[in-house]
Amino acid sequence: MTEPDRTRRILVAGVGNVFLQDDGFGVETIRRLADRAGELPPGTELMDAGIRGVHLAYRLLEGYHTLVLVDAVSRGGRPGTLYTVDVGPGPPAVPSAPMDSHAMDPASVLALLHDLHAGAGGTLPEAVYVIGCEPRATDEGMGLTAPVAEAVETAADLVLDLVRRDTSVPQRS
Numbered sequence: 001m002t003e004p005d006r007t008r009r010i011l012v013a014g015v016g017n018v019f020l021q022d023d024g025f026g027v028e029t030i031r032r033l034a035d036r037a038g039e040l041p042p043g044t045e046l047m048d049a050g051i052r053g054v055h056l057a058y059r060l061l062e063g064y065h066t067l068v069l070v071d072a073v074s075r076g077g078r079p080g081t082l083y084t085v086d087v088g089p090g091p092p093a094v095p096s097a098p099m100d101s102h103a104m105d106p107a108s109v110l111a112l113l114h115d116l117h118a119g120a121g122g123t124l125p126e127a128v129y130v131i132g133c134e135p136r137a138t139d140e141g142m143g144l145t146a147p148v149a150e151a152v153e154t155a156a157d158l159v160l161d162l163v164r165r166d167t168s169v170p171q172r173s
Contacts, residue, residue: 008043010066010163011125013056015049022079022135022148025155026070029131032156039160041167057116063123066166068159072148073132080134080147082155084162087128127166131158 014030016023030048033040040046049056060067073083087110110128133155136145144152 008167009064010044010068010166011047011060011064012044012068012070012159012163013047013049014070015053015056016071017051019140019142021137021139021141022144023072023138024144025072025133025135025148028144028152029070029155029159032152033159036156041163044163060125061116061123064125066127067125068162069130070155070159071130071132072135072138073130075134077134079136079145080151082151082158083132084158085130085132087130129162131155
């Protein structure tokens, strides 16, 4: 049995809780990308993962070459600041804490993915990126704050640039 061709499979997943203001940044960016689906390279799939980090981890075992996670990421910058992080294919170092399937950040999802792979097999992505946005507020409430809402279109552009670049790089055989 041969492995499915995954040289062009890319998953772009928006994570976050839309009921916690700017934590919904990843989900809103995926919505914007869905409106621009014609600009995505062939083999690129969008997923509104929301707070379903466990579901996302299982889906990733299906064999994607590249994963792009879009999420609110607190790094101490100005609200609305965008970050592009090349996480690489290895497991992230995350502190051991009880898993909360409704509050999984990108590092927790990736750690779970590696644990699932060790136990169940499947195929891990060869490239993993995070497009993050510095939140202003993550209190209960619907809707993004102004600086984060203004960053959504730029984040969608960053994702498009990243996935286009990934599909234009010759793949190893």
